[in-house]
Structure formats: C-alpha cells, structure tokens
Amino acid sequence: MLTVHHLNNSRSQRVLWLLEELGLDYELKCYQRDPVTMLAPPELRKVHPLGKSPVIRDDNVTLAETGAIVEYIVDTYAKGRLAPARESPEYIRFLYWLHYAEGSAMPPLLFKLIFDRIAATPVPFFVKPVVSAIVSRTRTAFIDPQLKLHLDYLETELGSRQWFVGDDFTAADIQLSFPLEAAAARGGLNGSRPGLYSFLARIHARPAYRRAQERGGKYDLRN
Secondary structure, eight states: OEEEEEETTSTHHHHHHHHHHHTOOEEEEEEOOOTTTOOOOGGGGGTSTTOOSOEEEETTEEEESHHHHHHHHHHHHOTTTTSOOTTSTHHHHHHHHHHHIIIIIHHHHHHHHHHHHHHHSOOOTTTHHHHHHHHHHHIIIIIHHHHHHHHHHHHHHHTTOSSSSSSSOOHHHHHHHHHHHHHHHHSOOSTTSHHHHHHHHHHHTOHHHHHHHHHHOOOOOOO
C-alpha cells in the first residue's frame, strides 16, 4: 500500500486529492508545521534527507517532488485515467502543465511569500527604511510583474475550456491547483480573471477534492 507523508498546508494536499480521484487505498502519516517558523518538523528527515513534503513510499520506492509523485502514481496506478493517451497530441500539453506548475508558476509566489514575511518581521528602527526599500523595489520590479505575467498567461491558455489539457479533467489540473490557490490567497488572483476563478470553483466542488481535505486537515494558504 502507498504511504503518503503529508504536511499540513502544503503541496502534499494534491497527492491526497489525486489518490482520492483514483479511489486508491493509502496510508496517511501527518506532520504539522512549526507554528513560529512554519517549517516542517525534523521527523520528516527520517523519511527523506531534505525533510520536506510530500514524500511517498510504495514498497521499495521512496519518492519526493510533487510532479514526480503525480507522474509516478498516474503511470503506475491510474490505468489510463487522469491523463491523455501517450500517443495523443494532448500528452505533450499534459506533461508541460504537470511540470510548469512547480517549475515556473510557483517561484514568484514563493518570492512573494518570503518578501511579505520580511516586510512583517520586526527590525531595528534604523534598519527598517533600508529593508522597506529593498522589499518595495523587489516587489515592484520583479515579483508583481512576474505574478501578472503568469496569471495572464494561464488565463489565456485556459481560455474558454474547463480544464488545462483539453476537454477532460487530468492530473495536470490537480498539479496546477496549488499555485492557483496560492495566487488566490496571496498573489492577486481574483474575479478579474474569470477563467481561472471558475477553474478554482470547479475543483473545489469535486467530491474527491473535499475528501482529500477531510483526510489531510485544515488547508489555508494565506500564510
């Protein structure tokens, strides 16, 4: 049986959702972030040297990185579900979105989270103007333009479709959920991009998404 090492408020929520969509049995081992640092607990390093989540174990396979995990589960257990046929034109688009989510969409959101925390961290009064200037310049020159670039791109690519790869819901939509939910929580995604906003409403209505939340616990990406 698959074992998922799951960290609250993390990318591993997508792995639970994928498994629920496929109706697979799995063992869930839950870990909680440090309430001050928001980092994963040291116990996760016993599972994987980087001490991050998600990590899955499947017999003699231990695998980290959400994209790799999703691809492994789809290839091993999905039996043709949640992915287009390999010989179809849509498969290349599927692979692209599967890895775009972490490789391109997440970095500017991560930068925004880091710089927002820097801005909120107390510093000596004589340093504060320098810190504030660096944060403001970085947001204006890099973070905000990058967020707009990616959200505009995603809105255009989704277009009038319901799902990113084609007419059918796939694991790529599951993979894209995390950056889009993070963008809605703290990256400027709102009703001004109706395609993406409707996409979020559709995934939140899926029974498997709700079951994954029930098993994985509270899910709040605002912090």
